[in-house]
Amino acid sequence: AQKVTQAQTEISVVEKEDVTLDCVYETRDTTYYLFWYKQPPSGELVFLIRRNSFDEQNEISGRYSWNFQKSTSSFNFTITASQVVDSAVYFCALSEYGYGGSQGNLIFGKGTKLSVKP
């Protein structure tokens, strides 16, 4: 069955530190997509990145970078030189072809709460 595990419940860092948020997923599909979302205190989930199962190339966007490794079923997210505005809950999610009506449904992890202190 599909599953997303974010083992880190809460992380606290001091501003300018680098921080990595872990995500491990389980799926039997060979075609799937992985996502990261940010949920700031205001509550609205914000899309950060999408990665498909055939593209293991790492991606960098400003201070954000993502490391996708199929061999370990992981899709980790690193924030370089963290800032107070990065404080939020971060969710990793999986979308797979599945079967029947479940195609495209997002399976979320429980989230990691990141606190960046000045």
Place this chain on the structure above:
Amino acid sequence: EAGVVQSPRYKIIEKKQPVAFWCNPISGHNTLYWYLQNLGQGPELLIRYENEEAVDDSQLPKDRFSAERLKGVDSTLKIQPAELGDSAVYLCASSFGGISYEQYFGPGTRLTVT
């Protein structure tokens, strides 16, 4: 471009009362989702619509929850009667559909049942 709109943002009701949540998706998005998010948890899908059709409602507690998406645009999620355990945030999201498109979320409705 306007995002996903939800109303109300907050709702407090007594148990056994009915409640309804409304969602207006991003223009052009044919797929609409309702999620339930409990405190400290990730969102969990309740129902997914492709246009007017509910294509996955397997996680919707049909004894008390109902939803509709008339004309394939706006959607309403209803609970009748509400129970204490229904207190949570109800999120609406929309996308172009399929497994590859990201979903865009509204601000959610925080429901408190007393």
